[in-house]
Amino acid sequence: xxxxxxxxxxxxxxxKGQMFAVGIIMACxxxxxIMMRSLILSLESTRDAYYTQHQFADVFCELKxxxxxxxxxxxxxxxxxxxxxxxxxxxTLDLPGLAEPADGTIISLPDxxxxxxxxxxxxxxxxxxxxxxxxxxxxxxxxxxxxxxxxNTITAIMHGARQTLKVVGIALSPEFVFExxxxxxxxxxxxxxxxxxxxxxLANAFQLDGAFNSVLIDVAPGATIPxxxxxxxxxxxxxxxxxxxxxxxxxxxxRLDDEINILGALSVAFPTVFLSIAAFMSSAVLTRLVxxxx
Amino acid sequence: xxxxSTATPAAPASxxxxxxxxxxxxxxxxxxKVYPSGxxxxxxxxxxxxxxxxxxxIVLLGASGSGKSTLLNILGGLDTPTxxxxxxxxxxxxxxxxxxxxxxxxxxxxxxxxxxxxxPSLTARENVALITEIARAPMTPEAALxxxxxxxxxxxxxxxxxxxxxxxxxxxRAIAKRPEVLLCDEPTGALDVKTGITVLEAIERVNLxxxxxxxxxxxxxxxxxxxxxxxxxxxxxxxxxxxxxxxRSVRSxxx
Numbered sequence: 001x002x003x004x005x006x007x008x009x010x011x012x013x014x015x016k017g018q019m020f021a022v023g024i025i026m027a028c029x030x031x032x033x034i035m036m037r038s039l040i041l042s043l044e045s046t047r048d049a050y051y052t053q054h055q056f057a058d059v060f061c062e063l064k065x066x067x068x069x070x071x072x073x074x075x076x077x078x079x080x081x082x083x084x085x086x087x088x089x090x091x092t093l094d095l096p097g098l099a100e101p102a103d104g105t106i107i108s109l110p111d112x113x114x115x116x117x118x119x120x121x122x123x124x125x126x127x128x129x130x131x132x133x134x135x136x137x138x139x140x141x142x143x144x145x146x147x148x149x150x151x152n153t154i155t156a157i158m159h160g161a162r163q164t165l166k167v168v169g170i171a172l173s174p175e176f177v178f179e180x181x182x183x184x185x186x187x188x189x190x191x192x193x194x195x196x197x198x199x200x201x202l203a204n205a206f207q208l209d210g211a212f213n214s215v216l217i218d219v220a221p222g223a224t225i226p227x228x229x230x231x232x233x234x235x236x237x238x239x240x241x242x243x244x245x246x247x248x249x250x251x252x253x254x255r256l257d258d259e260i261n262i263l264g265a266l267s268v269a270f271p272t273v274f275l276s277i278a279a280f281m282s283s284a285v286l287t288r289l290v291x292x293x294x
Numbered sequence: 295x296x297x298x299s300t301a302t303p304a305a306p307a308s309x310x311x312x313x314x315x316x317x318x319x320x321x322x323x324x325x326x327k328v329y330p331s332g333x334x335x336x337x338x339x340x341x342x343x344x345x346x347x348x349x350x351x352i353v354l355l356g357a358s359g360s361g362k363s364t365l366l367n368i369l370g371g372l373d374t375p376t377x378x379x380x381x382x383x384x385x386x387x388x389x390x391x392x393x394x395x396x397x398x399x400x401x402x403x404x405x406x407x408x409x410x411x412x413x414p415s416l417t418a419r420e421n422v423a424l425i426t427e428i429a430r431a432p433m434t435p436e437a438a439l440x441x442x443x444x445x446x447x448x449x450x451x452x453x454x455x456x457x458x459x460x461x462x463x464x465x466x467r468a469i470a471k472r473p474e475v476l477l478c479d480e481p482t483g484a485l486d487v488k489t490g491i492t493v494l495e496a497i498e499r500v501n502l503x504x505x506x507x508x509x510x511x512x513x514x515x516x517x518x519x520x521x522x523x524x525x526x527x528x529x530x531x532x533x534x535x536x537x538x539x540x541x542r543s544v545r546s547x548x549x
Contacts, residue, residue, distance in 0.1 A: 003416055003423040010415040293413065 011289065018285045022278050029274025036267030043260055047177075055117045056174035057084070057216035058225055060250060061232050064240025065211045074215060077231050079223030084117035085212035086110070087203045091195065094155040095146065102191040103181075104142070106158065107214075108199035117216045118175050120196065125150035125169030128198045135197070137169040141179040142193030156195075158205045171196065175252055182251045217244075317348035319383060319474060319507050320369060326377030327364050327530075338364040340530035341378065348474060349505040351498070351541070353518050356527035362511045363479055365527065369509065370403045370477045371395040401430065404468030404476045404506075406497070408483040410460040412452040418463045419448040422470050429471030438470035439463070441503065442496040458489030462496045469500045476500060476508045483513075487549065494520065494544040516549040 001009075012019050050056075068085065075083045087108040092101050109115060111130050120127070120137060128135035138148055148154070152167045176194050180187040203209050215236070219228050229244040236244075247253040325342040328335050339361045346352060346369075354362045367373040368380065371387060374395070380388040382398065390398065412421050422435035432438075439448045442462035452460050461481055468476060478497060482490035498520060501508040510517070518524040519542040526534040 002427055003420045004427075006420055007413055007415050014415065 015285060015289075018281065022281050022285070025274050025278040025281065029271040029278065032274065033267060033271035036263060036270070040260055040263050040267060043263070047256060047260075050177075051174050054119045054121060054174045055082070055218065056247075056253070057117045058219040059217035059229055059232060059244055059246055061215045061217075061229075061236060061244035062088070062242045063213055063215065063236050065208060065213055066236065066239035066241075067211050070235070070239070071212070074217070074232070074235065077228065077235065079220050079225075079228040079231075080217055081220035081223075082116045082218035084110070084115065084216040086214045086216070087199060087206055087208050087212055088214045089159065089202070089206045092157040093193065094157070098191070100191075102193065104156075104193035104195055106136070106156075106195040106197055106202060108202040108212075109137075109196050111198045111200055117218055118173055120169075120171040120173055123170045123172060125167070128168055128196075130198065132168075132198065133201060134163060134165050135168045136165045137171045137196040138167050139176055139179050139194035140170050140172050141176075141187065141189040143167070143170045145189040159207065161205065163205070165195065165197075175250070178252045178255045180251070180255070215244075318345055319348055320344065320346040320380065322369075322378065322380045324378035325365070325368065325375050325380055325388075327361070327368065327373070328376045337530050339368070339375065342530075342532055344525075344532065346507055346509070348507055349501070350507050350522045351501045351520065352507075352509045353521035353524045354509060354511045354527060355513075355515055355518065355524060359529075360527040361530040362527050364530075366477050366479055366509060366511055370405060370475070371399045372405075400428075401471075402474050404471065404473040406461070406465050406468050406476065406478040406481045408480045410452070410457075410464040412460055412463055412467075414452050417449050417451055418444060418455065418459075418466075421452070421463055422467045425467050425470050432471045435466075435470060438466040441469065441500055442466045443492075456489065457485050458492050461485060461489075461493045465493070465496050465500065469504060469506065472504065474507060476506045478508065478510045480511050480513070491544055491547075498544050514549060516547055517544075519547060520544050 066085075071083055071085045074080065074085070089106055091104050091106050093104055095102050109120075109127060122137070123140050125137070127137060136154075138154075143149070148167050148170070150168055150170065154165045154167065156163055156165050173194070173196075178187050179189060179192065179194055181192050184192070200209075203211065206213075215232065217228060217232060219225055225246050229246065232244045233241060235241075248257075322342055322344040325339055325344070326337070327339040328337050330336075342361075342365065344365075354365065356362045364373065368375050368387075371390070372395075374390075375388050378388065379386070382402065387395070387398065412418075413424065416424070418439060419435045422438050426432035426435055426438070436445065436448060439445055442465050444459060444462050444466065447455060447459055450459075452463070455463065461484075465476075465478075465481070476497070481497065482493050485493060494517065497508060497510065500506055510521070518536065519538060521538060522541060524534075524536040524538070525532055526536075
């Protein structure tokens, strides 16, 4: 060991307290960096796996009304790998204990074909049986907020008609990682819920028999999304189609991406603060040491 | 009067009776150092002519502000003159750039100052080793410390040594790389008489044993007798040079 190395070791030994403090702060900064980057990686891989396993769509579009026969045409559009058409609507909920009525979104589950996109992850119970009446699956966040379990009933007003819905299952969906109204900054799980019901019954309730008002598209591997959206807009325009959008504008997906991006910024900011403090302390200690020894 | 440095450049402060056959190390001619001070200027050195030879022990005497330290710093490559010429073994020092001066200091010069500047967290041997680890052909730290008679204290830290012992460590550190020149700026200034004598003995021993040109600044004129030559400076000029026919040992001096 050279004399300079010896000097370093002994000087550090004499400044054990300061070095320990600097070391702890650096360790905190590095631990935070590693922890947050690991968390982000974990969240991103979980999100991607969830989206893949439950067939989260690439393109979404709402419209006024289009016949189910159009589904075949949509499936034949260039770049389209899979199409799901569905009926969606808003429901007003009459829940005991709430001064003002809650509301929610109700979405159809195909009952004449296998579900291609946005398959549910059933946490409890089952899906509505074919031909059943008033059976619904409830989003887990809303169910937990109200303590709903399979077998409970909910009073809802659908398209002006009062109905008693029977909860048969509790589920998660990739399109509602955040169960919130579009445009809400924070989820309010006591006052907003998501429900799934058999398509025929829901279409009947919303007077959309033989028709749909929501389209999900899975874009084929290698295809680009903008041309698919443009084509979708063109085809749906006569049916009151609104502007198609992709995951970047999907309320839940966008919110989830934003949260991960915020974590990414924090994963840089927090360690930077800790490491800057450590650098400042090291600089102060070493400057003083050099000044003293000069 | 300045017989050597101003009027007669042909008769510089060399030792004309003894220089034949000796190795000339430094040759200064018209060496000048001017510090600007507002609109005025301070002439720290004002045309110094000087020859210094290998193995000499030179004592520089003079009042504060006479230019002793300025001359020493320029000889040691710590400063550069503003006028005149200065050569070391024929190489120009006055016009050398910073790299050249650094090489010169590293290879040829050992410094001893009034304050010891030892690293407190290193032992005496390790302080000397700082130099021997980077020098070209150094002696061992143990040998350097033996020269200043500190063999038995080589594993002590500076805080465990007296002032005189610390200064001797500083001398050992300065001479461990076998420099041709040892420049000492009031090395006993912070020491009592008894301790000062031990330090001066170490310097004397290094000068005699290693043949190192030694230039020693002091305010103590008694030390003149230990030198080969005594140079008096006043207001930046050499006013007197005295050559001792025989040097007295430090031990025989009293003040």
